[in-house]
């Protein structure tokens with residue numbers, strides 16, 4: 001039996017009916033990830049709770065320098081958790097369908113928590129740089145955005161925002177340096193004037209990526225930017 005993420009990836013490709021995290025056979029109603037692993041995912045109790053923590057996290061780093069209209073994160077992300085393994089499989093393990101599963105789940109939760117009303121005109125995934133996209137062949141944020149878009153019957157604009165340069169890895173950089181590293185890293189075009197955009201990524205760590213991408217959207221004429229991510233990283 002092979003171990004580690006690579007082993008899981010191979011197993012999943014060969015046996016799509018096994019959990020991407022623990023490789024247990026999936027039961028009825030279980031999609032990609034078994035309920036035992038899911039129970040350890042730390043979901044937020046309500047969209048409001050997630051928005052409050054997201055605002056506190058971003059305000060703590062950027063003060064009033066980054067304003068967003070609404071925000072949703074489905075899970076609180078802890079290092080070494082089954083959720084981290086699932087997100088890793090989605091990002092690097094080639095398990096594209098997982099993005100759609102997370103996206104639909106997030107979209108349904110957003111609608112229920114907001115009484116069926118989420119006011120956005122279009123959904124924009126945070127883009128990968130072209131070089132990274134070639135390595136991975138797909139953008140996980142786009143898969144999540146498509147899942148949300150399907151639930152909300154809202155268009156996904158995958159080409160509206162582009163990364164203009166390849167930024168160095170954010171790992172190990174302080175929030176202020178992350179923001180500097182990302183300043184001007186995105187450019188948006190073709191935004192309908194005043195459009196209410198929902199910006200989507202897999203995980204919000206410091207919010208620097210969301211901040212830089214939102215800035216480009218506002219500069220291009222977006223009326224407001226709201227944020228949605230599968231997970232918000234807990235402060236370690």
Ligand SMILES: [Zn+2]
Pocket residue numbers: 019020021022023024033034035036037038
């Ligand atoms: Zn499992």
